[in-house]
Amino acid sequence: MRALPRRGRRSIWAGRARSLPENRLERLDMAILNPVPNVRQLVRLGVFSCHLVEGGDGLALFDTNLPGSAPGIAAEIARLGKPLRQIFLTHAHSDHVGSLDALAERFPQAEIITTARTARLLSGDRSLDPDEAGMALKGGYRTTRTTPTRLVEDGEEYAGFRAVATPGHAVGHVSWQQVSTGFVFCGDALVSAGGGLHVSGVFRLGFPFPYFATASRPKALESARKLAALAPTALLPVHGPAIRDPAPALARAIDEAARAFG
Numbered sequence: 225m226r227a228l229p230r231r232g233r234r235s236i237w238a239g240r241a242r243s244l245p246e247n248r249l250e251r252l253d254m255a256i257l258n259p260v261p262n263v264r265q266l267v268r269l270g271v272f273s274c275h276l277v278e279g280g281d282g283l284a285l286f287d288t289n290l291p292g293s294a295p296g297i298a299a300e301i302a303r304l305g306k307p308l309r310q311i312f313l314t315h316a317h318s319d320h321v322g323s324l325d326a327l328a329e330r331f332p333q334a335e336i337i338t339t340a341r342t343a344r345l346l347s348g349d350r351s352l353d354p355d356e357a358g359m360a361l362k363g364g365y366r367t368t369r370t371t372p373t374r375l376v377e378d379g380e381e382y383a384g385f386r387a388v389a390t391p392g393h394a395v396g397h398v399s400w401q402q403v404s405t406g407f408v409f410c411g412d413a414l415v416s417a418g419g420g421l422h423v424s425g426v427f428r429l430g431f432p433f434p435y436f437a438t439a440s441r442p443k444a445l446e447s448a449r450k451l452a453a454l455a456p457t458a459l460l461p462v463h464g465p466a467i468r469d470p471a472p473a474l475a476r477a478i479d480e481a482a483r484a485f486g
């Protein structure tokens with residue numbers, strides 16, 4: 225079969241794009257799900273998400289998705305009609321902080337909250353700490369112009385969310401549990417894309433990126449056990465669908481990882 229000439233191929237898509245209004249273009253690029261009450265999952269390319277959480281007086285955003293996501297995220301914030309109060313970050317991989325700079329410019333009043341360890345990575349410092357021997361900076365860590373405005377420690381609560389240090393997938397990885405609901409925004413500590421809930425570092429042919437990007441499998445397993453002990457009412461991974469009442473799936477995922485990591 226003969227391939228279409230390049231120019232011809234481009235003109236087909238350019239023609240289709242021109243015929244759509246601008247806001248429809250943004251929608252095309254971002255699917256918006258409502259997996260649990262007051263939470264919107266904003267999905268690009270089928271598997272890259274961030275989550276918007278609606279509270280009484282505003283919105284909190286968990287991670288910022290790939291670069292180029294700010295217009296779609298801002299459109300959803302405008303549709304919900306509440307101010308963006310906080311941007312919580314789980315870790316410094318590009319598909320989580322890719323739109324941080326663009327969002328910080330659009331929403332200068334929003335607090336940006338993460339761990340000191342992730343803030344150091346965002347500043348461009350790629351050195352490892354002595355207690356990180358055996359870990360490696362795998363996957364694409366991104367340097368940002370934006371500096372977090374608030375740093376939290378493991379167990380600390382801020383704006384209704386408790387920080388849960390969950391290193392393993394990435395150095396400095398932190399999950400966030402909403403105190404009022406028990407929902408856990410677990411970043412890449414657990415993944416549900418590519419075939420069932422699994423611990424980051426367990427291989428899935430359908431979505432292998434977290435496997436290749438994981439810094440330490442033993443620590444990822446330890447972190448999954450720590451999350452299970454919190455008895456989350458829902459797990460909201462960045463890659464894949466949210467899991468309600470996740471205890472059985474989480475127990476299976478932990479067993480599988482314990483066998484796989486030997």
Ligand SMILES: [Zn+2]
Pocket residue numbers: 315317363393394412437
């Ligand atoms: Zn990651």
